[in-house]
Amino acid sequence: MKxxxxxxxxxxxxxxxxxxxxxxxxxxxxxDVIGRYAFHAxxxxxxxxISFLLAMTLFAGLAAVTGERNHIAITxxxxxxxxxxxxxxxxxxxxFCLSALALLAVELFRHGRRMLQDRTATIVLEWELWPVVxxxxxxxxxxxxxxxxxxxxRSGSAGGESL
Numbered sequence: 001m002k003x004x005x006x007x008x009x010x011x012x013x014x015x016x017x018x019x020x021x022x023x024x025x026x027x028x029x030x031x032d033v034i035g036r037y038a039f040h041a042x043x044x045x046x047x048x049x050i051s052f053l054l055a056m057t058l059f060a061g062l063a064a065v066t067g068e069r070n071h072i073a074i075t076x077x078x079x080x081x082x083x084x085x086x087x088x089x090x091x092x093x094x095x096f097c098l099s100a101l102a103l104l105a106v107e108l109f110r111h112g113r114r115m116l117q118d119r120t121a122t123i124v125l126e127w128e129l130w131p132v133v134x135x136x137x138x139x140x141x142x143x144x145x146x147x148x149x150x151x152x153x154r155s156g157s158a159g160g161e162s163l
Contacts, residue, residue, distance in 0.1 A: 028046055045122075052132050056132070066101065067146030098148060105138075112129075112136075
């Protein structure tokens with residue numbers, strides 16, 4: 001039961017981070033456009049801030065969608081893959097997604113560590129980049145954990161996938 005609560009909390013956290021980053025990005029874009037066209041005074045560095053917020057939105061969304069197992073799927077040949085072949089395909093996809101998320105998290109963490117050592121910063125605002133990259137690595141790791149964790153059966157589900 002404690003694992004289920006942790007999984008639910010991580011999933012909710014990713015959805016909150018995604019929504020907050022998206023909301024901040026929309027407000028910043030709106031304010032920048034109004035400032036640019038109405039007052040001829042755009043927000044200094046808004047494109048860099050929006051880039052950071054976009055990264056947070058994408059990686060939090062990746063973790064949230066992965067936790068829900070709601071990725072876009074093309075089911076063109078799904079009906080012809082029944083029984084054992086369908087189960088093998090689901091396992092292959094599951095292992096591939098776990099591997100991709102693990103590789104993404106590890107490489108982003110390494111890249112963030114190098115950015116910290118090199119003090120890599122943005123051009124306009126001169127903000128260091130490593131916190132965003134480490135946050136992206138953490139969210140990829142959360143996506144990995146959410147995909148690895150057993151999920152409770154959905155209410156109203158008629159069978160569904162076993163993974």
